[in-house]
Amino acid sequence: MASSVSIRFNSFARSAHQFLKQWSPNSTSSSCVLVSSCQHYSTGSPKPKTGILMLNMxxxxxxADVQSFLTRLFLDRDLMQLPAQQVLGPRIAQRRTPKIQEQYSKIGGGSPIKRWTETQGRGMVKLLDQISPETAPHKFYVGFRYVHPLTEEAIEEMESDGIERGVAFTQYPQYSCSTTGSSINAFYRHYAKRGQPSNIVWSCIDRWPTHPGLVQAFVxxxxxELVKFPDDVRDEVVILFSAHSLPLKVVNRGDPYPAEVGATVNRVMEALNYSNQYRLVWQSKVGPLPWLGPPTDSAIEGLAAKGKKNILLVPIAFTSDHIETLYELDLEYAEELGEKHNLNxxxxxxxxxxPTFIKAQADLVKSHLQSNRACSKQLxxxxxxxxxxxxGQAKQFFSDxxxxxxxxxxxxxxxxxxxxxxTA
Structure with missing residues (x-):
């Protein structure tokens, strides 16, 4: 493990009693300046005990935020590795900005992912205060990789709040090194750079592809949406489960993402009693290298060529709307390809x-807290x-x-x- 993190752990290698009693509501940290866009919600307590950090892209x-978003994305070496990335990444971001801005203009001018994450977080902590009073009060925090509030900013907010028990909760149900892995690595790097002892004891919900509540929410x-198809064709609808694709070079290293997405699909279809034909397809490929296939658009066109006229797209790896559902699935695929091939x-x-999904989030966090496990064995x-x-260093952080x-x-x-x- 890196020496900087070893120093961090050695700095609070004191007795358990001292460690747990040291917390002070007046403790502060100034190593990171928090931006005003960090909006968090609690259930009324000025001193939350348990903080849930909701991690996402x-x-x-x-x-106006598109270029800075793309710049951070193309500089993330956990997501992609480019030659001379510090120079090339910002240039690629600048070149792609006008096209991406145009896409956002067609879905209302921006991404709703923060709004939906906050909605889910508010509902989750409200339920948690009811079903897990022993770990209350709960407070959620939003930690994004490429826009504010950044993961690092959210961590510092939690430090300032005096959180005793922190849960890094990925909002990607299926684990990938490029998504959850990137957030966890950013988490580790922040504490390695911070170099200060923390009073937060951390754990991580790093994947949940087959959680019963998640499956029920998908069902x-x-x-x-199935009931909106005419009665006489409903049983003929082909369900296409669409997930963000990955480069094959990432998959071939052993990334578990394809298997975990497949596990979600299988559980969902099992719950549906295999009512319809279905396939797992992959969207959002970028660049010339080979990625997971078949691509969603190619699959739609292939089904059209084989006489299939009714298709239901299901975003199986996303837990809220954003550009890949609102623009790519709705406009590029459902609208444009539907019109081109006369498809429904x-x-x-x-x-x-x-409500079913938000309850699943609360149940998942409650079970995780009760388990007292730092992370899954898979992590x-x-x-x-x-x-x-x-x-390896980030994984060791949570193991420790x-x-x-x-x-x-x-x-x-x-x-x-x-x-x-x-009281006796």
Whole structure:
């Protein structure tokens, strides 16, 4: 493990009692300046106990934010590795900005992902305060990779709030090194650079592709759109589960993403009793290198050539609307390809403010807190052909939280017992 992180852990290698009692509501940190766009919500307590950091890519809220969003994206070496990336990345971002701005102009001028994440977060912590009072009060934080509020800014907000128990909660149900992995690596790098002891004990929800609540939410979204097809063709509708594609060179290193997306699809179709024909397809390919296939648009055209006229698109790897649902699926595929080939193409709604989905989030966090596990076993396994050393260091960061979690729980049990004796 990197020496900077070793120093961090050594700096609070004191007795468990001292570590847990050191928290002070007045502790502050000035290593990161927080922007005003960091909006977080709690259930009324000025001192939240448990903080849930909702990790995602993010999206520009307005067209003026597109270039900075793209610049951060093309500089992310966890997502892609380019020659002379510090120079080439910003140039690519600048060149692509007008085209992407035009796309955002057609879906209202910006991405709604922050709004939907906040909606989900508010509902989640409200439920958590009810179903998990022992870990309340809860507060959610939004941590994006490429737009404000950035992951690093959200972490500093949690530090300033005096959070005791932090949960890094990926909003990607299926793990990929390019998405959740990138967020976790950014998380690790921030603490390695910060170089200050933290009073937060961290854990991570790093994947949840087959969670029953997630599956049920997808089923409800699919059924709500299937009923809009005419009765006489409903059973003939082909369901295309569309997920963001990955370069094959990433997949061939051992990235678990394709398998986990497939696991979600299988559970959803099982819950639907395999009512319709279906396929898993892949969207959003960029560049000339080979990616996962078949591409969503090619699959639609292939089905049209074989006489299929009714298609339901399901965004199976996204938990809220953003440009890939509102522009790519709705406009490029459902509208343009539908008109070109005389097809009836509909798109299942994204989760957004689905009560079933928000309850699934709350249930997932509650179960995770009760388990007292720092992360899943899968997170600790690096891809067989991994070439990114930061991945191993980030995974070790969460592994090293386990003894702190155990100590925190033991101290909580002691405090609870002492409180019971005092009131007896």
């Amino acid at each position: 993010g999206g520009p809220e307005k067209e 409800e979204c699919i059924q709500s 193409i509909r798109r299942a709604p994204a989760m957004n403010d689905s 600790l396994l690096r891809c067989p052909m991994c070439v990114n050393n930061t991945c 939280q386990q003894p702190l979690l155990d100590t925190q729980r033991q101290q909580g049990e002691v405090d609870k017992a002492m409180g019971a004796q005092a």
